[in-house]
Amino acid sequence: MQQANRLRPFFENITFDRADNELILNFGPQHPSAHGQLRLMLHLQQEQITKAYPDIGYLHRGMEKMAENMIYNEFMPTTDRMDYIASSSNNYGFALAVEKLIGLEVPRRAKVIRMMLLETNRLMSHLFWLATTALDIGAMTVFLFAFREREYLMDLIEDYCGARLTHAAVRIGGVPLDLPDNFIADLRKFLDKLPENIKDYEDLLDTNRIWLMRMENVGVISKEMAQSWGCSGVMLRASGVEWDIRKEEPYELYDEVDFNVPVSDKGDNYARYKLYMAEMRESAKILYQVLDMYEGTGPELMAHAPQYISAPKIDIMTQNYSLMQHFVLVTQGMRPPVGEVYVATESPKGELGYYINSQGGAYPYRLKLRAPSFWHTGILSDLLPGHYIPDVVSIIGTTNIVFGEVDR
Amino acid sequence: MRAYTPKDDVQKKPYYTDRYWVAPQVAKSDVSEDAVFAADFEAIKAKFDVLDAYIQVGQMVIVINAADNFGVIELMKNELAYNQLSELSAIDWLAQEGKFEIFYQMLSMSKRKRVRVKCKISEKESIQSVEKLFRSADWSEREMYDMFGVVVNNHPFMKRILMPDDWEGFPLRKTYPLQGDEFAQWYEVDKLFGKEAREIIGPEIRDSARVDRYDTERFARLGHEVPRGADISQGEPDTPLCYQENEGVFMIEKFDAEKSVVISDRDR
Amino acid sequence: MAQHQVNYLKDGGLPVALTTIDKVVNWGRSNSIWALTYGLACCGIEMMASGASRYDFDRFGTIFRASPRQAELMVVAGTLTKKHAEFIRRLYDQMTEPKWVISMGSCANTGGMFNTYATVQGVDRVIPVDLYLPGCAPRPETLQYAVLLLQQKIRRESASRAQKPKRLM
Numbered sequence: 074m075q076q077a078n079r080l081r082p083f084f085e086n087i088t089f090d091r092a093d094n095e096l097i098l099n100f101g102p103q104h105p106s107a108h109g110q111l112r113l114m115l116h117l118q119q120e121q122i123t124k125a126y127p128d129i130g131y132l133h134r135g136m137e138k139m140a141e142n143m144i145y146n147e148f149m150p151t152t153d154r155m156d157y158i159a160s161s162s163n164n165y166g167f168a169l170a171v172e173k174l175i176g177l178e179v180p181r182r183a184k185v186i187r188m189m190l191l192e193t194n195r196l197m198s199h200l201f202w203l204a205t206t207a208l209d210i211g212a213m214t215v216f217l218f219a220f221r222e223r224e225y226l227m228d229l230i231e232d233y234c235g236a237r238l239t240h241a242a243v244r245i246g247g248v249p250l251d252l253p254d255n256f257i258a259d260l261r262k263f264l265d266k267l268p269e270n271i272k273d274y275e276d277l278l279d280t281n282r283i284w285l286m287r288m289e290n291v292g293v294i295s296k297e298m299a300q301s302w303g304c305s306g307v308m309l310r311a312s313g314v315e316w317d318i319r320k321e322e323p324y325e326l327y328d329e330v331d332f333n334v335p336v337s338d339k340g341d342n343y344a345r346y347k348l349y350m351a352e353m354r355e356s357a358k359i360l361y362q363v364l365d366m367y368e369g370t371g372p373e374l375m376a377h378a379p380q381y382i383s384a385p386k387i388d389i390m391t392q393n394y395s396l397m398q399h400f401v402l403v404t405q406g407m408r409p410p411v412g413e414v415y416v417a418t419e420s421p422k423g424e425l426g427y428y429i430n431s432q433g434g435a436y437p438y439r440l441k442l443r444a445p446s447f448w449h450t451g452i453l454s455d456l457l458p459g460h461y462i463p464d465v466v467s468i469i470g471t472t473n474i475v476f477g478e479v480d481r
Numbered sequence: 482m483r484a485y486t487p488k489d490d491v492q493k494k495p496y497y498t499d500r501y502w503v504a505p506q507v508a509k510s511d512v513s514e515d516a517v518f519a520a521d522f523e524a525i526k527a528k529f530d531v532l533d534a535y536i537q538v539g540q541m542v543i544v545i546n547a548a549d550n551f552g553v554i555e556l557m558k559n560e561l562a563y564n565q566l567s568e569l570s571a572i573d574w575l576a577q578e579g580k581f582e583i584f585y586q587m588l589s590m591s592k593r594k595r596v597r598v599k600c601k602i603s604e605k606e607s608i609q610s611v612e613k614l615f616r617s618a619d620w621s622e623r624e625m626y627d628m629f630g631v632v633v634n635n636h637p638f639m640k641r642i643l644m645p646d647d648w649e650g651f652p653l654r655k656t657y658p659l660q661g662d663e664f665a666q667w668y669e670v671d672k673l674f675g676k677e678a679r680e681i682i683g684p685e686i687r688d689s690a691r692v693d694r695y696d697t698e699r700f701a702r703l704g705h706e707v708p709r710g711a712d713i714s715q716g717e718p719d720t721p722l723c724y725q726e727n728e729g730v731f732m733i734e735k736f737d738a739e740k741s742v743v744i745s746d747r748d749r
Numbered sequence: 750m751a752q753h754q755v756n757y758l759k760d761g762g763l764p765v766a767l768t769t770i771d772k773v774v775n776w777g778r779s780n781s782i783w784a785l786t787y788g789l790a791c792c793g794i795e796m797m798a799s800g801a802s803r804y805d806f807d808r809f810g811t812i813f814r815a816s817p818r819q820a821e822l823m824v825v826a827g828t829l830t831k832k833h834a835e836f837i838r839r840l841y842d843q844m845t846e847p848k849w850v851i852s853m854g855s856c857a858n859t860g861g862m863f864n865t866y867a868t869v870q871g872v873d874r875v876i877p878v879d880l881y882l883p884g885c886a887p888r889p890e891t892l893q894y895a896v897l898l899l900q901q902k903i904r905r906e907s908a909s910r911a912q913k914p915k916r917l918m
């Protein structure tokens with residue numbers, strides 16, 4: 074089979090050598106610093122970029138189509154694979170959307186556990202962002218440091234749900250498990266050390282000449298541009314818009330905890346880096362408060378709604394009616410009411426929204442995943458022109474895009 | 482007799498639905514119940530036809546005529562302070578009424594409100610682009626075209642975005658099967674090796690429940706390796722996991738489970 | 750898929766007589782496998798983790814390279830989509846002989862949970878694979894064990910002859 078190789082990709086039709094001295098450079102789709110499968114067609118004048126065309130879809134796996142062919146609970150593990158760096162936040166967004174659709178209230182302990190998952194995931198994601206961006210810019214030490222902390226968090230999550238990367242740790246209507254024995258103590262130990270660790274990274278980077286050169290005043294996104302492109306999360310806050318869905322449209326227990334939303338009005342790479350660091354500290358602050366909340370909660374983990382949610386395992390094992398319900402829910406799936414819902418949550422990357430259109434069937438009629446990275450990739454086409462080749466890497470780094478989410 | 486499967490909607494259906502089952506509805510309330518929404522609704526209604534408007538799950542839904550979409554979004558952006566278009570996509574209702582439903586999910590940060598603007602177009606119609614108002618619509622509209630085949634007028638770069646340029650069919654239409662049509666299933670083989678290689682490479686194995694436990698031609702199980710093609714229907718011998726050949730490798734220390742230390746403190 | 754026998758030592762000897770030169774070359778080769786970073790999706794994150802602090806791939810002599818010309822092992826970590834298929838083949842062709850491929854994760858093995866129109870149902874439809882790692886995502890330990898197995902495989906091959914053409918499915 075090896076001889077019959079007839080590769081003629083599209084870009085071979087492009088004239089790379091042009092009369093006006095413009096060079097066309099193909100970047101990706103398999104580039105080590107593209108954070109996944111991003112392909113950029115860059116038009117260059119010398120080293121300066123005049124036009125940039127991001128080309129995505131190299132990780133399009135058809136998740137929306139899958140959702141239309143799956144019962145609601147079945148789709149939960151698939152959401153893991155969207156933003157695979159912080160899986161639980163995707164699970165949570167989906168669970169919340171379905172809960173809003175069927176009008177469920179989740180028990181308090183489940184809320185506390187979900188908050189813990191969400192914030193540890195935010196920490197994991199930010200640490201990973203720091204690691205990879207630093208690696209792209211050449212700071213190998215920071216990469217190793219940040220991964221050290223991330224492994225600790227992954228261990229914690231593994232203690233909780235058994236998986237390192239793809240958690241599926243949230244269910245519609247609650248969480249499947251209670252916290253393992255020493256989870257709280259371990260997490261506290263981690264949080265106590267975190268400020269020290271963050272200080273380590275900042276010592277390495279904040280005044281580092283190379284880091285500053287590649288970050289400061291590079292990739293400046295203005296307020297208007299960020300809003301027009303539908304940016305969210307750190308991308309938006311670094312441009313001076315104070316908008317954090319956790320604060321403005323609080324879900325779960327975010328209205329009970331006290332935290333700040335760091336904002337900067339510079340809009341450049343460095344501002345974004347600073348915000349990520351500040352957000353890690355805020356996450357730690359939230360986690361401390363949530364850890365204290367755990368004690369006073371009752372043992373309930375799943376909402377009680379026999380029409381939609383299976384009864385607890387003990388009931389399924391002992392009571393006939395619960396067993397029947399469970400059987401129906403597992404084989405046919407729950408049937409939410411007819412209607413549509415759009416629910417946005419603040420994932421580590423930005424506004425993660427789920428639009429669900431239910432026609433009363435066991436399968437969603439249409440499920441649209443609003444992933445923040447999609448627009449954060451789109452903005453590259455407006456952002457890159459005017460910059461130089463080495464800036465491309467640092468700009469892609471600070472946009473914090475994940476391709477599972479961009480392409481879905 | 483084989484069960485009838487409708488051709489215009491090939492999505493999965495539950496195997497059983499109670500004949501008398503009536504689906505409940507998500508509650509809709511009147512627009513006037515929320516002062517902010519009511520004011521916005523009045524402002525839109527003053528200039529454009531509004532076919533329907535209600536509040537559902539805390540968000541206002543406005544149904545308009547497809548021809549007004551640019552005007553309504555422009556009004557909302559410039560006068561009603563809806564400064565972000567968070568999402569834009571379509572829903573396929575071709576089987577039911579021959580139409581696509583297009584929704585614009587708007588967000589106002591100053592009012593902290595979300596509004597969904599919806600309109601319907603038929604399959605042959607196209608819709609006006611709102612890319613001039615919100616750059617985010619640039620990619621969303623391309624995605625909508627890619628997935629549904631909804632053509633958008635006045636768009637600067639109306640090309641496929643997620644699927645390859647030479648793709649055939651629109652994947653999110655209800656007529657498109659989950660596992661793809663014939664073009665999709667042979668896409669990579671046709672492209673890389675040519676159509677004549679189809680026979681050599683063979684069709685895709687799409688049955689996820691297929692287990693070929695006794696296939697020793699192509700697979701060996703870890704820890705139970707046997708010679709190629711051996712018959713293992715009577716069971717296979719155990720091969721202990723080993724990190725190295727028994728006789729060792731020059732200059733490389735052999736892993737010894739006895740001498741290794743288990744670190745219990747994970748903070749190392 | 751690769752045509753290889755397993756457990757040669759136990760079942761009827763080696764396919765070729767290994768000379769001392771073979772042994773020396775293979776010793777070097779097997780202990781300095783340079784892998785092409787081919788993180789396609791979630792599994793790519795675990796591949797990075799196995800190269801990072803705790804799991805530390807460097808101690809096996811495996812260093813991730815970004816260029817196919819410098820690599821001899823391709824770890825396909827993640828979902829291969831139809832749009833990407835031509836590029837994986839292109840990069841595989843650009844790698845110098847001898848070359849090996851590890852397919853990491855269910856997606857790369859069989860398409861995994863993405864049984865959809867956009868996913869290639871297993872990279873072995875496009876490039877020949879030597880080792881399949883099950884899991885979604887496989888842990889970094891799994892990848893490291895796979896590399897150790899691959900080292901054993903390399904040590905049993907003849908170093909001087911060109912690699913036998915591997916066949917696809």
Ligand code: SF4
Pocket residue numbers: 154239790791792793826827828853854855856857861862884885886887
């Ligand atoms: S096997 Fe699982 S973890 Fe790996 S790429 Fe596929 S979905 Fe992601």
